[in-house]
Amino acid sequence: MRNRLLIGSIVLLSMVFSACQNQGVDNKAAVDTNANVSANTTSKPDAKTVEEIKEMLAKHDKALNDKDLDGVMATYSNNPNAVLLGTGEGERYVGTDTIRQAYTEIFKDYDAGTLGIECDWKNGGADPSGNMAWAGASCKYKDSLNGKAREFVMNVSAAFVKEEGAWHFIVLHMSNAPSGLNAPGAGPAPSPETKE
Numbered sequence: 009m010r011n012r013l014l015i016g017s018i019v020l021l022s023m024v025f026s027a028c029q030n031q032g033v034d035n036k037a038a039v040d041t042n043a044n045v046s047a048n049t050t051s052k053p054d055a056k057t058v059e060e061i062k063e064m065l066a067k068h069d070k071a072l073n074d075k076d077l078d079g080v081m082a083t084y085s086n087n088p089n090a091v092l093l094g095t096g097e098g099e100r101y102v103g104t105d106t107i108r109q110a111y112t113e114i115f116k117d118y119d120a121g122t123l124g125i126e127c128d129w130k131n132g133g134a135d136p137s138g139n140m141a142w143a144g145a146s147c148k149y150k151d152s153l154n155g156k157a158r159e160f161v162m163n164v165s166a167a168f169v170k171e172e173g174a175w176h177f178i179v180l181h182m183s184n185a186p187s188g189l190n191a192p193g194a195g196p197a198p199s200p201e202t203k204e
Contacts, residue, residue, distance in 0.1 A: 053134035053141060061141055061168055064175040073123055075115045081108055085169055085176040095183040117153060124150040141168040141175070160184060 064083055071079025084090050084107055092101040092110055101110040125147050132143035144165040151158060167179040 053132070054138060057134050057138055057141060060170075061175050064168070068177075073121055075120050077108065077111055077115070080111050083177055085171060085178045087169075087171075087178060090176075090178050091180075092177075093179070093181040093183075118151040119153055119155070122150075122152045139170045142166065143168075 068080055068083040070076070071083070081104060084104060086104060088103045090103065090107065092107045093099060101107045127145045127147040130143070130145040132141065134141035142165070144163070146163050147161070149160050149162060162182050162184050164180075164182045166177055166181070168175050169178045170176075
């Protein structure tokens with residue numbers, strides 16, 4: 009059940025970051041509501057940065073859909089503090105060895121080629137230096153296991169670092185809210201369910 013929270017999470021991030029660039033999303037509203045945030049965060053991410061991150065996310069998405077563990081791991085930083093987080097206690101995977109173990113389990117939880125996603129909210133940005141970026145979204149997921157379809161909703165956030173000229177995940181976090189907990193105006197928080 010826990011692994012379902014991690015399935016396909018990165019597929020949405022390429023859409024998130026792309027949408028932030030394409031829709032001209034900037035961080036001005038966040039700056040306006042928090043006077044402590046630097047004015048440098050008010051501009052859109054550089055188009056080159058967006059394209060580079062989209063390419064990295066596309067590589068991860070393909071590897072995830074193909075269940076290619078080495079391909080997935082190539083998108084993570086080798087920093088020993090790189091982390092993959094889920095919703096609950098114990099869903100914290102720090103460093104490449106434990107992240108690799110987590111994806112090994114994730115791969116057991118869906119059929120290859122069945123990941124699908126639709127995001128109704130997304131945001132993202134990058135620092136002015138071009139060495140760090142972030143993205144977040146709330147999305148509906150669809151996949152199947154042994155031909156049995158299922159749907160669930162997740163929130164996903166990520167931080168990216170540029171190392172040796174290439175972008176990598178330094179943090180990836182995905183969660184689903186327990187039933188009854190939701191943001192103001194967001195409506196009920198659906199829990200993962202299997203469709204027959």
